[in-house]
Amino acid sequence: MNSAIRWPSEVPDDQVPLDVRSVTKRFRRRGRGQSQPGPGGRRRAYHTAVNSVSFRMRPQEIYGVIGANGSGKSTLIRVLSTLIIPDEGDVLIFGRDALHSPASVRPLLNRVSADPSFFRAMSALENLLFYGRAYGIAGPLVRQRSLDLLTRLGLEHEARQPMTELSRGQQQKVAVARAFLTAPRLMLLDEPTTGLDPRSKRTVQSFISDVRRDGVAILLTTHDMEEADQLCDRLAFLAGGRIVAEGTSEELRAHVAGSTTRKADDVDMEDVFMAFTGRSIEEDEEEPESREELQDDTA
């Protein structure tokens, strides 16, 4: 983080949606792997998934976190979601300590992951009813909001069908509806459009733009550089668990152009991705499974 390329920006202290301070997460590895000092200073084989990551989001901002597979994006999202406890660092969500008082931030948060997981035998409406109630919303209001959201996402006719009968794209739209049903103030979107057809992708992207206008701050991870460029106000590039660059797409393009003989207008976001992650999008997409997944399987 300290060596990251950053453009200074004024972020107001009050109502900062997300303030991540020097977050580090290591996972123990069995078998191969170099030993590192882990939590408590013991030398064991560890993989550092997130390494001293710091950033601060602005109110109502869409902040993109970009990185190759295994760069630490999903681990970071899980830390912010209160699902993984980091070894070091602090996470403040609207000024509340997410690590020591997770219950105080959960009502403010929600998340869409690349894999839309649901109770498959239940209908979309029954799933949404459960999640809405679990956030303290009364049943009739959940039903009304759910139908509104499903209608906005073009799923009004599928609301009562079991999830198993919906396509992957339709399930992902229900996942988006589930996340926004609870009126979160901070939304964590972990590759929400991965695997969607162009029409579904456009619907979800348009929905994300719409809800931002309602005052929601959004952290978005994606492999789709066009999507990142189009939706995000600022981008952070993650490589080896560290933020190596942060800025607007124009600032990042200009930096990449400055290190070559090209003009900023000739640099596209895929060039930026390659410059900061050290690999092409194609190489990244060919990798079958992220390093994060592999290291967790050995835990």
Added chain:
Amino acid sequence: MTQLENVVRLPAPRRVALGWAFFERQTNLWKRYWAWEVVWVVYGVVNTLAITFIAKEASHGGLIRPAEVSRLTLFLLIGTLTWAYLSAVLDDMSLVITWERWEGTIEHTFMTPVSRTVHLIGMSVFGVVHATIRTAIIMACALPFFDINFSHVNWTEVAAVIAIGSVSLVGLGILTGILPMLYPERGVQMSFMVQALVLLVSGVYYGIDVLPGWLQAASHLSPATFMLNGVRAAMLNGAGFGSEGRTLLILAIFGLVMVPSSLAIFAAAERWAKKTGRLKRQG
């Protein structure tokens, strides 16, 4: 109070009411998987009949006197029905983690603002209601096969033993539910082994006095032993609160110790899973 504070602070009664979400969800799943429920009821009825017919065989074979048939039949019937109830509660509670892992929903559920205590209370209430309904259906199907005299049964005592015993059962169920969180690949099998051990030592189909000494000692660690003793005393001998007060007291102590300690152990296991990244593992 700011709008943000309004969002964060639910009043205490509404926080407890969040447990309804889990009861309702399990009810919806139960309806969707009704065919499985039919399977378990049929299995329960067949199991009850198969074991209880042993009493008739014992009479035909001359192992017991005809006058003792009714008592042995009721003894075995109590064992099978109580086990149907116990195993249904334990199964439902052991699925707290396992089911969410199957569906891949565990992270979304654990992100909700429901406290783990309220979450587990919601699941426990469903487990007890579900087990009661299933056991009542099995009992209704099995009774016409036998000629049993219930005139001397103290039903109030039976209800009290089951109600108080269920609290400790929930504690045991929460403990078995922890295993799949700690051991994603083998946790479910381990929770079945715990159930099997409870079946062995609790005297479900026999009195615990037939067990070897060391297993008799182990039987006193199982709340199911005292539940079965209490139900049998009330149904076979018509025992009431006076003579079975000690059993009720022991069951109450089991509940008072097991529920808070199992909740504390669950919280510690959840924290460990979050530190090691095991929460998301699919098993």
